[in-house]
Amino acid sequence: MLHSKIAISALLGGLSLAIxxxxxxxxxxxxxxxxxxxxxxxxxxxxxxxxxxSFATACxxxxxxxxxxxxxxxxxxxxxxxxxxxxxxxxxxxxxxWGRHSWGVWWTWDPRLTTALILWFIYAGCxxxxxxxxxxxxxxxxxxxxxxxxxLDVPLVFLSARLWRSIHxxxxxxxxGGLDMQMAVTAIACVAAFFFIWLSLLLIRYRQLLLSxxxxxxxxxxxxxxxxxxxxxxxxxxxSE
Amino acid sequence: MLTAAxxxxxxxxxxxxxxxxxxxxxxxxxxxxxxxxSLSLNxxxxxxxxxxxxxxxxxxxFCQVLVFNMLYAAEEAEKARLGLLMLPAPVQSVWLGKAAxxxxxxxxxxxxxxxxxxxxxxxxxxxxxxxxxxxILIGDLGMAASGSLLGALSVGQSGRESLLSIxxxxxxxxxxxxxxxxxxxxxxxxxxxxNALRWIGLAVAFDSIFLGAGLVLFxxxxxxxx
Numbered sequence: 444m445l446h447s448k449i450a451i452s453a454l455l456g457g458l459s460l461a462i463x464x465x466x467x468x469x470x471x472x473x474x475x476x477x478x479x480x481x482x483x484x485x486x487x488x489x490x491x492x493x494x495x496x497s498f499a500t501a502c503x504x505x506x507x508x509x510x511x512x513x514x515x516x517x518x519x520x521x522x523x524x525x526x527x528x529x530x531x532x533x534x535x536x537x538x539x540x541w542g543r544h545s546w547g548v549w550w551t552w553d554p555r556l557t558t559a560l561i562l563w564f565i566y567a568g569c570x571x572x573x574x575x576x577x578x579x580x581x582x583x584x585x586x587x588x589x590x591x592x593x594x595l596d597v598p599l600v601f602l603s604a605r606l607w608r609s610i611h612x613x614x615x616x617x618x619x620g621g622l623d624m625q626m627a628v629t630a631i632a633c634v635a636a637f638f639f640i641w642l643s644l645l646l647i648r649y650r651q652l653l654l655s656x657x658x659x660x661x662x663x664x665x666x667x668x669x670x671x672x673x674x675x676x677x678x679x680x681x682x683s684e
Numbered sequence: 685m686l687t688a689a690x691x692x693x694x695x696x697x698x699x700x701x702x703x704x705x706x707x708x709x710x711x712x713x714x715x716x717x718x719x720x721x722s723l724s725l726n727x728x729x730x731x732x733x734x735x736x737x738x739x740x741x742x743x744x745x746f747c748q749v750l751v752f753n754m755l756y757a758a759e760e761a762e763k764a765r766l767g768l769l770m771l772p773a774p775v776q777s778v779w780l781g782k783a784a785x786x787x788x789x790x791x792x793x794x795x796x797x798x799x800x801x802x803x804x805x806x807x808x809x810x811x812x813x814x815x816x817x818x819x820i821l822i823g824d825l826g827m828a829a830s831g832s833l834l835g836a837l838s839v840g841q842s843g844r845e846s847l848l849s850i851x852x853x854x855x856x857x858x859x860x861x862x863x864x865x866x867x868x869x870x871x872x873x874x875x876x877x878x879n880a881l882r883w884i885g886l887a888v889a890f891d892s893i894f895l896g897a898g899l900v901l902f903x904x905x906x907x908x909x910x
Contacts, residue, residue, distance in 0.1 A: 509901075509904050558857075558858075561854050561857045561858075562854075564853075564854035565854040565855055567850075567854075568850040568851040568854060569851070571847075571850055571851075572837075572847065572850075572851060575847070578909065580909065581909045584904045584905065584907075584909070585837055585905060587904065588833075588837065588901045588904055588905050589834075589837070589851055591897070591901065592830075592833070592834075592855060592894075592897050592901070593855065595893050595894075595897060596855055596858060596893075598889075599858040599886065599889065599890060599893075602886065602889070
């Protein structure tokens with residue numbers, strides 16, 4: 444069931460991304476000042492948005508894990524955090540390339556950039572916690588708490604971006620933002636295409652973790668059985684034994 | 685719940701201030717940070733108020749990690765966690781008691797860090813020092829709430845300090861930004877106060893979030909599981 448969902452989502456992602464390539468490089472006009480480099484924005488924006496959605500999904504799954512004490516929610520949360528980290532990393536990389544051409548520096552302490560990096564650090568800490576050896580149920584509880592608390596910081600991330608003066612471009616502001624209509628349509632199409640990519644990656648990782656957990660339980664069962672059964676008699680290798 | 689929290693707070697404070705080993709370690713680390721940073725200055729140089737405020741809060745943040753590790757390690761060392769959990773009170777009273785104790789210890793440590801910032805980093809008290817004081821109160825409350833929640837997280841783990849620092853410091857950033865700015869207002873001769881209320885609002889929002897999160901999530905972190 445999960446396998447077929449992944450296949451459909453990956454197929455839709457591949458097709459929509461192919462259409463987006465045409466929209467980005469053939470249909471959307473080239474920005475007058477930045478030129479071709481501006482095209483990176485069509486990747487940067489969806490990565491940032493779906494990265495954030497990924498962390499929200501992880502938070503919801505962690506809440507369910509704490510309420511229902513079901514391991515599958517913990518595994519889903521872990522998958523969402525990992526996918527979110529990938530998207531957040533790519534957001535920072537693409538943002539940095541954009542910044543180099545737009546502002547002349549690879550990194551500037553703009554509030555939105557800074558807070559994106561803080562989010563990255565928060566969830567990197569969460570992944571570090573997950574890598575520590577401890578009983579699974581304890582690990583699930585602790586990681587769930589950190590994931591939830593980490594996501595509670597996200598409103599402050601957005602507040603800080605709005606409250607403080609920022610050199611970050613406003614894309615979809617209340618007064619229409621700074622985008623041409625064709626550019627806006629392309630950006631929205633890219634956001635939709637990246638949804639399928641995000642969903643595919645999330646489900647693939649979730650399936651991997653489910654299979655890994657199942658494999659672990661089978662191995663433990665086998666080991667337990669082997670301990671219960673009497674040891675089989677082995678042939679003597681040497682006559683003297 | 686409050687009675688149990690006050691009892692835990694009293695017990696922790698008594699333990700820390702009578703033995704004092706953990707407190708001395710936290711104080712020394714904070715002082716060392718401020719002093720070592722002062723070595724980057726040339727003779728007669730004065731650090732900018734914002735950088736000095738950042739150093740003060742960085743020292744406080746490291747002190748917070750050591751303080752909350754020390755507070756939660758006390759029960760672990762004596763295998764008394766289960767005893768604490770069997771208190772006829774909600775488990776949140778442990779969180780509240782440890783947070784209150786941690787806040788008092790942190791404030792006591794900051795009483796030493798403040799003169800160190802003036803002496804080693806060449807700072808002068810400005811006209812709006814009350815804003816800095818408000819920042820310290822709000823900041824300490826947020827640090828206590830978050831430290832008490834996440835301090836319990838590293839209970840029984842090897843490398844507790846580094847684990848807590850990795851998880852806690854990124855979460856503290858919004859609070860640290862706010863309180864650093866508020867502290868710098870008190871050190872500058874003529875600060876730009878137009879955003880002062882926004883900074884206070886942000887720090888209060890952080891405190892509210894972590895006070896709420898502590899109350900709700902603490903039982904999942906601090907329980908009988910090893």
